[in-house]
Amino acid sequence: MATDILDELLKLPASERADLALALWESLTDAEREAEVVLTSEQKAELARRLAEHEADPGSALLWEVIEQKHRALG
Numbered sequence: 001m002a003t004d005i006l007d008e009l010l011k012l013p014a015s016e017r018a019d020l021a022l023a024l025w026e027s028l029t030d031a032e033r034e035a036e037v038v039l040t041s042e043q044k045a046e047l048a049r050r051l052a053e054h055e056a057d058p059g060s061a062l063l064w065e066v067i068e069q070k071h072r073a074l075g
Contacts, residue, residue, distance in 0.1 A: 009020065028036070039047070054061055 009017065012020070025033075
């Protein structure tokens with residue numbers, strides 16, 4: 001990425017930078033994400049633990065929309 005573009009983007013307010021980061025992430029295909037994100041063995045173990053915890057008690061999960069709404073209410 002050209003440094004002048006990055007320099008300008010870094011001047012954006014935090015909320016706009018976060019929105020941009022999310023938009024860029026969501027623009028990736030599943031294959032692109034998998035190719036770029038390499039997890040450590042510890043991260044894989046943590047994901048497996050969390051999945052097992054969820055499968056043991058699926059009712060404990062919250063929908064993303066609920067989490068997002070609570071977050072926005074705080075900010």
